[in-house]
Amino acid sequence: MSPSSPLTRRVLLAAPAVLACAAAPRGVASSRAVTPLSGLHRRATRGNRFFGTAIDPGLLAHDPAYMARVPQECGIVVSESAFKWGALRPRPDAYSFDGADALAEYAARHGLPLRGHTLLWHKDNPAWLDEALTPAGGERLLTEHIRAVAGHFRGRVVHWDVANEAVWPPDGRPGGLRDSPWHRALGPAALDLAFHACAEADPAPLRFLNEDQIEYAWDAHARKRGAVLDLLADLLARGVPVQALGMQAHLEAGVTDLDQTALARFCADVASLGLRIAVTELDVRDNRLPADPAIRDAEVAAHARAYLDAVLPCPAVLGVLTWGLSDRRTWLNDEIPRADGLPQRALPLDAALRRKPLWHALAAAFESAPPRPA
Ligand code: G3I
16 A cells, blocks of 8 residues: 555555446446445545545444445444454463454455454453553563454554554653553553564554544643644654554534534644544534424534534545544443433434435545545
């Protein structure tokens, strides 16, 4: 994969689903039919970008309609949880790849490039890790895990979120790093170890630092953007092989503090380090909005559009993944439920897999953004 291309051209344009559709007999693909040629990824590729989504293991296993819809809209997928320590490591001496392999096999079957998420995080770790993660044993534990996991998926993954949410200035650690079990055991060197181990196990995937809470004009977000930039510059200066920044973009409709200028400047600053960028977990929660679906859908769409119009023009921004494709399933209903108990309307498709205003906002943002250089 060349540095400027979001994915290899082969996987972008030759996905069987796309070719199959192009060959569909006349009259099959009516104007209302959903075909990969009209999907969000296809629209993103016209500007040399990608669109994809995160897949929950439960949907992959039990919702064929949802999984049939993914290739019609997406050109890359990632697992919400199957590639994390919590899913992969039932015991210190064991790996359980079944869930992750199931998504990898689905992705390969549909010609969909796969993101790996994530090799180093302070959450979703197995219970045994706390005891095993000592200054003496931590380095071997981390590097062996990454060698095993990145090695297992060698040749099957195009991106790795090597480190997830490593920056949290309120913890007061030097460099604004998060007070995580990894940091307590290994210090800042945990990041260096992770990126080097990933590069050694599989040099091909683009290696990301994936970060949240860097979206708004709030002091905390501005402080974190600064800390992320400083960390990336420091890693690069020390020869740590980080190549890209993931901006999670878990947004909230009704928040008025979206500073498009600050966002565009942040993307330019990251790009000036020679790094690529992806929007990795876009969704727009609607907790602040009234129950009326039409109001929620319109404000969610407008909010996402404002964010994407700020970041997509940066040539370093390779593409966008949403954290789920349909309101049928979003982590938000589990973790940040609406006070009225109504399901969130945070994603491009509704629970019946129909396109919503957010879908059209994404399509319009891809179509209006200046094409990325080839
Ligand atoms: O698979 C098990 C199942 O066997 C078990 O019966 C069930 C009940 O315990 O748990 C299932 O695993 C859950 C997994 O999702 C799959 O559904 C885990 O408990 C649960 O913690 C996990 O939640 C995920 C969370 O990350 C933690 O890994 C969410 O789905 C996922 O959306 C969320 O994603 C994070 C990103 O990784 C980082 N950015 C924030 C984002 C939202 O929190």
